[in-house]
Amino acid sequence: MAVSFNDIPSSVLAPSIYVEIDNSRAFHFTPPFKRSVLAIGPMLATGSAQDGELKLIYNNTEADQYFGVGSILADMLKNLRLNTRGVDIYAIGLADAAGATKATATIQVTSGATRNGTLFLYIGGRLVRIPVAAGDNPATIATAIQDAVNADSLLLTTASVLTDTVTLTARNAGTLGNQIDIRTNYYGKAAGEELPAGVALTITQMAGGATDPDLADAIANMPDERFDFVLNAFTDNANLNLLEAELDSRWGYSRMLESHAFIALKGTLATLSTFAASRNNPHLTTMGFNDSPTAPWIWASAYCGQVAWHGSIDPARPFQTLPLMGVLAPPLSSQFTLQEQEILLADGIATYTVERDGQARIQRAVTTYTQSPQGLPDASFRDTNTLLTLAYVSQSVRFRLGQKFRRHKLAKSGTRFGPGQAIVTPVIIKAELIALFSEWESLGLVEDIEQFKDDLIVEINAQDPNRVDILLPPNLVNQLRITAIQIQFRV
Template sequence: MSISFNQIPNDRRVPFVYIEFDNSRAVTGPQTQPYKILHIGQRIATGTKPALIPVQVTSLDQASSYFGAGSVLHKMLQGHFENNTSTEIWVLPLDDVSASVKASGQFTVGGMATESGILSVYIGGQRIQSAVTLGNTAVQVATILKAALDAATDSSVTATLANATVTVTAKNGGEIGNFIDLRHSYYDGEKIPAGLTLTMTPMASGAGNPDVNPAFTAIGSEQYNVIVVPYTDQANLTKIDTELSHRWGPITQDDGIAIAVSNIAYANLVSLGNAQNSPHLSIVEAFKHPTLPWQIAGAVGAVVASYGSIDPARPFQTLPLNGILSPQVGERLTHDERNLLLYDGISTLYADTGGKVRIERMITTYKTNAFGAADSSYLDVNTILTLSYLRYDLRNYILRKYPRHKIANDGTRFGPGQAIVTPKLMKAEIIAKFREWEGIGLVEDISQFKNDLIVERHASDPNRLDVMMPPNLVNQLIVTAAQIGFVL
């Protein structure tokens, strides 16, 4: 008897027809990799969910209730839900550090209104409008502005009033509050009513970001394909890289890529990018974008998770970021500046002719190997996502089709139906799997793959099968160069 039954024993003497089912061959073709996204960030005291316990979120209203309106997490998830409502979302809330300092800034009103109008100020890209009446004094306008800020309960700041000065303070502590953009009159037609002046003091003095390590401890071995973080301080970025490098390894295989956004000055972006060298971290520039950088991070993470799950090899360029305000025309980075940032490990955005913010190129911060030699192998986020998918699909295929098989050398004359795998059989399976990946546009060059593929039994462990698999990944069309040699 050569068939390897899973449940029917060989010692049955009672008359009956014994039939079992085997689903190891039921599922065919490349499998869909389910994506989950994790947002790590701060809550505020009004939030109903405690810190360091992962929670699933399905709506922006939930986020406001769970983590507090205007909190870092609330704004991150606002960016997410404006761009993706289908990916499974998990959130890991953090409390402010007890010794943290909240950033603050000011709006100081001067003069007297000589016309009625609307004063439009922007807090992290959120417009706050105040109705000004002819004859209003500076103190009256400041009082009106403070009331408008109080009414905007989902804003990222609170407001206090002293004479004609409104002080705004970040709802969350930490240096991230320093990156809340303050401005007025963003759109054409908006202006300060005649007779008034408005002096702004940028947000500053925030200190003490939370530590991300407790967040990683809290999620354990759960896999998240995309992890969005609001922090770009070196201490946290180093910890993120360490954690994701471990998760990427062959033992855990809980791989994911982290996405952060920074709106610091160009020279500082250069320094930030060059200080990192991780294939698991993507830092996106948001220079002069009014919108909160962590809200932009939520949007970018949502887009990467959505489109990466559809096709991990297809580039993200031109994909829109809904709800994100672009820098004003005179403030935008030049083409050459963005090109240089892409050599510094910083991903770039751009604004189209209508002002819509779009992804230009998503890269990692990886630039050099362990010896410091230039290395572009993990440059593009698509490479990481594609490799993650190939590993996921191959691992699940083998675990599904060969869950309890024996192993034998090539040429062994075992009976048909036996649950036995040989190196030659596994090699054929992997080549067939490559054909499937080729069919969905993830790999190319089957001849090279066949020639270089190695499948063999381990030299000292007879129960182990070793595979050296060399797929040629499909690349992305990023640059097209053409010369028009015209004739008159």
């Protein structure tokens, strides 16, 4: 009997028509893979989720329910959902560390109102409107600020007042609270935002938050399942070292759960460059900005959401010009110049641009990897697209070979086995890989099939006759990022 049956034995004697189903050739193409995002951030004690518990998030209501209204993680998840489609969203909330302190800020009202007006206060990029009446003294205005802040449960802070001074306190303890920006009149006088006549304020920015949760708790609770994108709120070196070690492990041959992480950092060019000098990992994309009202974790969620959405559609297509929804761009004077953007990109910091209407957009998504293990400049893993495309190639080749040859016997090329036998040879595998390359090529992921054929190696291992060794040499397609034109005119 030449046909290799999976279940029907050759010794069966009872008369009947026996049928078994084999799906090894069901697909003539690589099917699309469902993608997922895992968000990690601080939760509040008011959330119903347990510390470090993995949750699947379907909507914003669940984000608030599981992690607490006004928590940093709920804030991240809402903006992530604003920026992405077609991906599953998971989250792990971490409770504030024992003994952690909360960041605080103060708003002192130094003079009262001489006319009716509105105080436009931005806390972490979220607008709070405070009505002010002519004749209101500093204490009255301070109380109005307190009441308006506490009435908005989605704000990341609470407020208390003492005479003419409002104290804002971060809901979550730890260093992230120090990144909550406090300002007035973001859009300026042209948009109708200015202090009411007579009112003057002195704002002291958030500070004093200390001691973040240990990311090891979240990593320990990450199951051995694929999370294609990881959105992380924490940017301290200790936690990033833990995260990078987990990402490296997930890309290893023993796990093959390729993940790419996103964070954002607020700071000057010097601050961002100093940070970049401490990181060198191909699986981490860091968004850098300065002087935006919007918190870093919202920048990260917007960046991650857009890349997850569009990278799931086509991992090789560049992300430039995609909008960062929910982000308030820095004022023009604080936006990085082209020269500064060049420095950041060379250092491994992802960049953005701002349209005339104020919409921030992705400029170039890069990883923090800039040097080889020998300390030499290395651009091989510079672009996030490269890692996403490699993850797709790795996943699809495993799917194809596993689908076609899941229980096959292995023979040398040229073996004359009967038709229908579940036997595979290096030549058959090589033909399958060339066919798969053609699919990648039609999807616009790779190029140069002749080079692929020439360099592809499939052979039985010399020490283990049950093992096939494959050298897979795809030439990944590149992205159109720069067009250089010289206009050489005549008069």
